[in-house]
Amino acid sequence: MVNDLETKYNFRVVEKKWQQRWEETGAFKVTEDPEKEKYYCLVMFPYPSGNLHMGHVRNYAIGDVVARFYKMLGYNVLNPMGWDGFGLPAENAALQRHIHPSEWTWANIKKMREQMKAMGLSYDWSRDVATCHPGYYRWTQWLFLQLYHHGLAYKKRQAVNWCPSCATVLADEQVIAGCCERCDSDVIKKDLEQWFFRITDYADRLLEDLEKLPGWPEKVKLMQENWIGKSQGAEMKFTAENGKEISVFTTRPDTIFGVSYMVLAPEHPLVEELIQDKAEAGKVREFIARVKKQSEIERTSAETEKEGIFTGAYATNPLSGEKVPIWVANYVLLEYGTGAVMGVPAHDQRDLEFARKYDLPVKVVIQPIGDNLDAATMTEAYPEPGAMVNSGQFNGMDSEVARLKITDYIQEKGLGEEKVNYRLRDWLVSRQRYWGAPIPIIYCDDCGVVPVPEEDLPVLLPEDVAFQPTGESPLLKAEEFLKTTCPKCGAPARRETDTLDTFVCSTWYFLRYCSPRESERAFDPEEVRYWMPVDQYIGGVEHAILHLLYSRFITKVLYDHGLIPVDEPFTNLLTQGMVLKEGAKMSKSKGNIVSPEEIIGNYGADTARLFILFAAPPERDLEWSDEAVDGAYRFINRVWRLVQHVLPEIKDDKSQFDADSLGTVEKDMRRIIHRTIKRVGDDIKKRFNFNTAVSAIMELTNALYHYTERTNKVNGVLREGVSTLIILLAPFTPHLAEELWDAIGGEGSVHDQKWPEVDQDALKEDELSIAVQINGKVRDHVKIPVGLKGKDMEKVALAQPRVKELIEGKELTRVICVPDKLVNLVVRESKTKKAK
RNA sequence: GCGGGAGUGGCGGAAUUGGCAGACGCGCUGGACUUAGGAUCCAGUGGGUUAACCAUAAGGGUUCAAAUCCCUUCUCCCGCACCA
Known part of the structure; x- marks a missing residue:
């Protein structure tokens, strides 16, 4: 066209x-400036x-x-800005x-x-x-060494999460509902020797310091809190027939007298010992083998039926002295607590279901106030506090008190101890993949595990490697890399071939930017x-x-x-x-x-930015709309046309105005200008509501259009309005703002301008419109002087013809006056009813 | 199951401290300009018999006044998921 x-x-x-x-002038380069x-x-x-x-x-x-x-x-x-450069997709793409x-x-x-x-x-x-640049991962490796030297990085053999499709181990955090977070394959357990970071040492501080973060969303803090999963309780030692102690962790020591069985995780090391001379041994082994075959999801889903088997062995309750059967069940996890739990069916729903299924005894030890549980018939466990019963010397106590007393008692008697448990596990950081930072460790036959000396960093990732995912680190096949000498004794040695989880690389990038x-x-x-x-x-x-x-x-x-x-x-x-x-x-x-x-190609970056900022507040999901993109595009053009239109008037307008002697139209315009400055600033700074900030700017634009139709005077107000509009737009649509700033003859870059200050005087109004309500319903509007209060407001309201009409013949019982907002007249039918 | 969040026109969303519900934008309707309009400008736009009234998921409550506070219920989304 x-x-x-x-x-x-x-x-x-x-x-x-x-x-x-911007690039030529280095507009956004920064340096430290005290x-x-x-x-x-x-x-x-x-x-x-x-x-x-x-x-x-x-x-x-x-x-x-x-x-x-x-x-x-x-x-x-x-x-x-930077790049989280290591990771699996690069290898997959490469293949x-x-x-x-x-x-x-x-x-x-x-x-x-x-x-x-x-x-x-x-x-x-x-x-x-x-992060994949040697100049960066050199320091990721350095970070690893810091942790290693402080005992926070260690290697151990353990059943770990293994993704068969990615052919590597995963951290607990990377397993979502039993599946690999990346490829969604079922995760299996594999017994492997792996590197861990001792994040559990920091569990308490990671939890407590969440309080230091008022600027974080509650949701995120709660998620972290749940993930850390602190729970306070006690470990108590039961004794097996063979004299071996079996510790259980419980958050409810007060229910100890209600224990009617105990359960071990199938992988618990004592199981084999306990069943050795038992008739049940064969069946138990069979059961364990079957459970181990279950995938992580089957095993840990809450919906999975709880299954167990009696071992034939018994253990003695440290407090009651009672003998209880020892079971093995799929729902007990070796990794949490002690891998053994006590079963208290009367006061734990899961235990009750298990007890009913296998016909184990139920014993009530806490009675709710004003109620009486019947162990034989109860179908819902009672997990709440109450009065202690069937609990020896603790009978009659409040269970909350008994919890502390029993904990003290077992501690004194050496039967157990107070204990805090966390769901958080140590962070598994080694990966059997190629495209990551090599772990800076050397294995020497004489010296054992030897960290690479800092001055030898980086341990360079060799380029020439076949990196098919085989389940072993591809670096094992890189002879040149693998073979090295021991930094301690100089003897031939070999390098660690696992690489670091990419999440290690991103734990410190914000420091590197400095x-x-x-x-x-x-x-x-x-x-x-x-x-x-x-x-x-x-x-x-x-x-x-x-x-x-x-x-x-x-x-x-x-x-x-x-x-x-x-x-x-x-x-x-x-x-x-x-x-x-x-x-x-x-x-x-x-x-x-x-x-x-x-x-960006069809509408430009400014349109893309503006749409996305305007369409929804940032925390909320944003529904893409092609029409709304058109709207953003239209607005940008609308601003551009406005400025083109008024350019002749404002380009060289250096006129100063006396704010007090301006006409009403000009004053109204200035009020809108300064109200917009305030709103946009508050919306960005206090609320992060960019959508309402943009809408305020749109209103200003509309007002300026309107204003140009009502005034053609070159009096500085128009220029103030247009230049303010341009400056307020600068963070949102930087190119448009810069272009228009240049067009109106603004000095320097718009992005170097000071954010405008709100002229408080300009905000002031002499008059404003308030609502007049009758019985809480808006019935009229009336203009009143700003700051009018109480009786004066009432008088004005009552003087309105429409109001008079509506309350005619009614009794005024109360008047509520909210200055600058509304008057509410409370009326009721007059007692002396008049016929119409 | 537990924890968190949300529910407002045809749509995205406003309403900041309990004080005029629906800002702004999209869409739609009408008009202007025009050879033309998928450009632009102007006006209108919650429902409604056009004025009473009814409207913020549903129902109840507190209050002069409730989208906002309290109780009950429903729906959707997210997180955790046998953690003893």
Whole structure:
């Protein structure tokens, strides 16, 4: 179309122009500046899959608004970006396409960087980091050594989660409902020797310090709390016939007299010993073999029927002296507590079901107040507190009291001890895959496990390796890599061939951003002191446990050893919702993907950003709408046309106005301008409600259109309005704002402008409209002077003709006056009823 | 089962401290401009017999006043899931 250029904003040209300009001028480069207050804005760095998806766009758009906004407030803003470069997809892609994981990853990084640049994000690209770069993973390995030297990294043999499809072990956190979080295959247990991080040492602090994080969503804190799963109770020693002690963990020591059986996990080491000379031995072994064959899901699903078998052995209750049968059952987990539990059917629903199924005795030891449980007929366990019965010397006590007394008693008598248990397990960090940071450990026949000396880092990942997933680390086949010499004795030795879980790499990247090119250390402590902690972290809720818990853990470890000055990495956390289409998460299999590249190509980055920020508040899921994208595009053009339209009037308008002597139309306009400044600022800073911030800007735009029709005076107000509009838009639609700022003859970059201050005087109103209610229903509106109160408001309200009419003949019983809001007249039918 | 969140027009969503429900946008309707309109501008748009009234998942309660607070129920989403 011929006149397209005159009526339409040419985003293609403009966006490219400013992106280039920003890059040339280093507009978003930052350095430590002690004079300025810092603000560290961080979005979760992506896995370089090669393609930006809408979830990324949302994440980065939000982060960019925050970063640009704080920059305009005068903060020294660190807004970095990087690449979580290691991981399985690179290997899978490599196998499919016959391209080296490294090559694939770096090509993806390049591609994604271009895509991000096309979004106009204000990153300091000179600080980007890639976890798969030797200059980075060298320090990931260093981190491993720190943990190793402090006894927080250790190797042990244990039944671990194994994904047959990925051919590697998984951390507990990577197993979702018994399936691999990546490929959804059933996870099986394998007995393997693996490296762990002792995160359980930090369980209590990770739990308690959640209180230090008021800027985190409750939901995330609760998820972490549940994951850590602290429970207070006691361990009590039962004695088997053969004299062996069997400890059980219980949160309810007060029910100890109600124990009618005990259950061991099938893998419990004492089982074999107990059954050896029993007639039941064969059947028990058979049962155990069968349970072990069950997959993780079958085994641990709550729906799975509880199954057990009697071992033929008995144990003695340390308090009552009673003999109870010892069973083995599928629902008892070796990994939790002691791998043995006491069965108290009367007071635990699960135990009751088990007891009824196998006809085990039920014994009531706590009676609810004012009720009497019948052990023979009860179908629901009673888990609440009550009065102790059938419990020897503790009879008659309140069970809550008895819980403490019994704990004290067993402790005194050496029958057990108070104990806290956690669901959190140590973090399994080794992986039998190629594309990860090699674990810096050497095995020497004489010296044993020897850590690689720090000066020998990095342990380089060899390039020339066949990396088919075989279940063993591909590095085993890399002779050159495998063979080395012992750093201690110089004898021939071999390297550890497992690589680190990629989640290790991402536990500290926010520290690396502070001094990304530091070659002598993982990070420069001074830079870290300046920038840390992260003021605002933004990302998907799917990392609520894994990444966020691990990062908190590593931060605490580094803090404890004096390496960093903060013990929590992220002060404020924003978890954004998903981007949906047709009510479902965008995915290849569903075919409901909208490609960011396409949207940016057809509408421009500003439109993409604006739509995504406007469509929903950030925590909520966002439903994609092509029509709403059109709307955002239309708005951008509408702003552009407004500015083109008024350009002649405002371009060289240097006129000053005396705010007090302006006319009503001008004053009204200025009120809207300053109200918008306030709203947009509050919405970003206090509430993260970008959608309402955008709507306020739209209202300002509408008001300015309206204003231009009512005034043609060059009096400075129009210029104030338009330049404010442009500045307020800058964090949301940076290219448009920069272009228009330039067009109206603004000085420098719009992104270097100070966020406008609210002129309190401009907000003031002489008059406003309030509601007049009768019995709580709005019946009229009336203009009154601002600040009018009580009786004066009442008088005005009662003087309204419509009001008079409506309360005619009724009795006014009460008047509620809310200044500047409303008057509520409470009336009732007059007692002396008049005929109509 | 336990824990958390949500439910408001045809749609996405506003309502910040209990104080005028539906801001803003989409869609729709009408008009203007026009050779044309899938551009733009203007006006209208919860329901309703157009004025009473009814409307924030349903029902009840507190209050002068409730989307907002309390109780009961329903639906959807997310997390954990035999943790003793």
